[in-house]
Amino acid sequence: MKSLPCGNLVHGLAVKHGMGGSVYVDNALLDMYATCCATMDDACVVFRDMREKNDVSWTTLITGYTHRGYGYGGLRIFRQIGEESVVGSEAENVNYENLEVSVGREESEGEKEAWRLFQDAIVTYCGSPVGTLAANDPGDKQPLNYDQVFIRDFVPSALAFLLKGEGEIVRNFLLHTLQLQSWEKTVDCYSPGQGLMPASFKVRSVPLDENKTEEVLDPDFGESAIGRVAPVDSGLWWIILLRAYGKITGDYALQERVDVQTGIKLILNLCLSDGFDMFPSLLVTDGSCMIDRRMGIHGHPLEIQALFYSALRSSREMLAADDGAKNWVRAINNRLSALSFHIREYYWLDMKKVNEIYRYKTEEYSTDATNKFNIYPEQIPHWLMDWIPEKGGYMIGNLQPAHMDFRFFTLGNLWSIISSLGTPKQNKSVLKLIESKWDDLMGHMPLKICYPALEYEEWRIITGSDPKNTPWSYHNGGSWPTLLWQFTLACIKMGRTDLATKAVDLAEKRLKLDRWPEYYDTRNGKFIGKQSRLYQTWTIAGFLTSKMLLENPETASRLFWDEDYDLLEICVCALSNSGRKKCSRGAARSQILV
Ligand code: GLC
Numbered sequence: 001m002k003s004l005p006c007g008n009l010v011h012g013l014a015v016k017h018g019m020g021g022s023v024y025v026d027n028a029l030l031d032m033y034a035t036c037c038a039t040m041d042d043a044c045v046v047f048r049d050m051r052e053k054n055d056v057s058w059t060t061l062i063t064g065y066t067h068r069g070y071g072y073g074g075l076r077i078f079r080q081i082g083e084e085s086v087v088g089s090e091a092e093n094v095n096y097e098n099l100e101v102s103v104g105r106e107e108s109e110g111e112k113e114a115w116r117l118f119q120d121a122i123v124t125y126c127g128s129p130v131g132t133l134a135a136n137d138p139g140d141k142q143p144l145n146y147d148q149v150f151i152r153d154f155v156p157s158a159l160a161f162l163l164k165g166e167g168e169i170v171r172n173f174l175l176h177t178l179q180l181q182s183w184e185k186t187v188d189c190y191s192p193g194q195g196l197m198p199a200s201f202k203v204r205s206v207p208l209d210e211n212k213t214e215e216v217l218d219p220d221f222g223e224s225a226i227g228r229v230a231p232v233d234s235g236l237w238w239i240i241l242l243r244a245y246g247k248i249t250g251d252y253a254l255q256e257r258v259d260v261q262t263g264i265k266l267i268l269n270l271c272l273s274d275g276f277d278m279f280p281s282l283l284v285t286d287g288s289c290m291i292d293r294r295m296g297i298h299g300h301p302l303e304i305q306a307l308f309y310s311a312l313r314s315s316r317e318m319l320a321a322d323d324g325a326k327n328w329v330r331a332i333n334n335r336l337s338a339l340s341f342h343i344r345e346y347y348w349l350d351m352k353k354v355n356e357i358y359r360y361k362t363e364e365y366s367t368d369a370t371n372k373f374n375i376y377p378e379q380i381p382h383w384l385m386d387w388i389p390e391k392g393g394y395m396i397g398n399l400q401p402a403h404m405d406f407r408f409f410t411l412g413n414l415w416s417i418i419s420s421l422g423t424p425k426q427n428k429s430v431l432k433l434i435e436s437k438w439d440d441l442m443g444h445m446p447l448k449i450c451y452p453a454l455e456y457e458e459w460r461i462i463t464g465s466d467p468k469n470t471p472w473s474y475h476n477g478g479s480w481p482t483l484l485w486q487f488t489l490a491c492i493k494m495g496r497t498d499l500a501t502k503a504v505d506l507a508e509k510r511l512k513l514d515r516w517p518e519y520y521d522t523r524n525g526k527f528i529g530k531q532s533r534l535y536q537t538w539t540i541a542g543f544l545t546s547k548m549l550l551e552n553p554e555t556a557s558r559l560f561w562d563e564d565y566d567l568l569e570i571c572v573c574a575l576s577n578s579g580r581k582k583c584s585r586g587a588a589r590s591q592i593l594v
């Protein structure tokens with residue numbers, strides 16, 4: 001490192017004396033930058049400008065990456081060799097052993113294929129990687145919108161990149177989607193709120209003069225997506241990913257940038273603004289999240305609440321301590337405590353609670369009613385009475401006046417564990433329930449998106465007779481392997497890696513063989529989904545991320561949140577003001593909330 005200035009001088013002299021084109025001189029310079037510099041940036045510049053490259057050049061570059069622990073960077077270069085059609089013999093000579101070292105162990109055939117496919121799904125914009133395609137099936141002649149980069153789908157991709165030491169694509173993604181946030185958007189003659197993040201984007205080539213073209217990013221805010229639904233989860237995922245990027249790379253400068261701070265605040269403004277709502281949970285239309293078609297989840301679906309909670313906790317960590325920060329933090333804290341109280345108290349369901357609801361009195365007009373939302377016991381579905389186990393419980397899917405959606409929604413429950421929206425006891429109980437209902441929720445392929453499916457008349461009325469969401473298919477009780485990474489994270493957090501390992505093993509047996517499907521059908525996930533895409537990127541990324549999280553639980557701990565006792569105190573104090581509870585941190589710990 002110390003002799004680097006001297007090396008720079010040699011580089012200058014080489015160029016001055018016209019020796020730049022010599023492969024031997026260039027290789028020596030490449031080696032110097034690859035071994036002596038803190039980053040690979042200078043080595044990459046030399047490599048890019050080399051007139052002639054040989055096997056030594058490629059090996060030097062790969063070694064530079066792998067010695068820094070960026071095995072994936074090395075792998076990418078190795079794959080590039082084929083693309084640049086280097087003379088066969090030279091490519092074969094590249095020293096591949098270094099890669100094995102950096103990966104730490106021999107990868108399974110499934111993992112090797114997954115990394116290769118994952119690499120092929122990368123989308124570039126003006127020469128830089130910015131995201132991954134939703135699906136990349138070469139045999140699919142009608143990709144619909146699966147050839148776009150979806151914000152929610154990119155999250156497991158981003159984690160896979162980050163866990164492999166590749167921050168660049170994630171950083172580019174975060175900054176480019178930020179640009180799209182302030183896009184001028186109209187649906188007919190109405191302009192949706194500022195701060196909205198698109199569901200997805202596409203890189204388009206726009207023709208210029210003289211046969212030239214220019215690349216532009218073309219976002220979809222739901223105006224061309226099916227059903228014209230605003231993707232509420234996109235902004236929440238963006239904030240969550242921004243935090244994860246900082247936590248894993250240590251590059252906190254990105255979240256401190258003025259434009260990034262403004263982006264966070266625009267999203268918060270949309271979510272925290274006053275409306276007509278009486279609940280602290282976020283009120284949304286049907287299909288505004290991963291389940292993006294009509295499935296009867298409008299109102300206050302658990303998935304959105306859990307992501308909202310995580311995004312608020314992430315923002316609180318990232319907002320710069322400037323003049324306005326106090327007001328933001330106060331607003332965030334108030335919402336966080338009210339939201340966690342609401343969900344913990346009213347969404348939680350176990351055998352005891354079912355029995356309570358079963359015996360509910362109705363039409364109680366009073367502030368201290370037990371049946372606060374006037375739920376009629378006749379609403380308890382038959383399947384639930386048999387299904388609810390003696391041990392374990394879960395958060396219901398939705399709560400509205402006179403309506404409880406008793407379905408089990410996996411993403412919302414897993415994300416409640418990860419973000420500590422549930423109490424430690426509740427979080428443990430959810431995993432206990434998954435364990436005791438393994439055949440229903442895991443079956444042949446992890447994990448059911450929701451349980452059970454809507455059938456018969458209910459399916460007709462609630463989905464609008466949607467032929468894609470038929471019983472036990474797609475969003476309506478289908479099995480989605482991408483949910484594996486969130487399950488793994490939740491299991492690591494709760495000390496149940498045994499469950500995650502079992503699920504990952506189950507998936508690994510079939511995913512490669514089945515060509516990485518988007519989802520599986522039938523009650524126990526036995527068949528590849530009827531309209532399922534193949535080579536679905538978030539299936540691949542979810543699998544790779546799960547594998548890496550299990551290998552590296554220390555890093556996993558940077559992605560979840562522990563219980564926040566200060567929040568509980570705010571909540572218990574608010575209740576004590578209304579005469580309901582004693583106000584103190586001790587009281588917070590000992591009362592119903594923990
Ligand atoms: C489907 C899914 C949605 C996903 C998209 C791209 O529309 O419902 O969650 O983002 O496909 O994979």
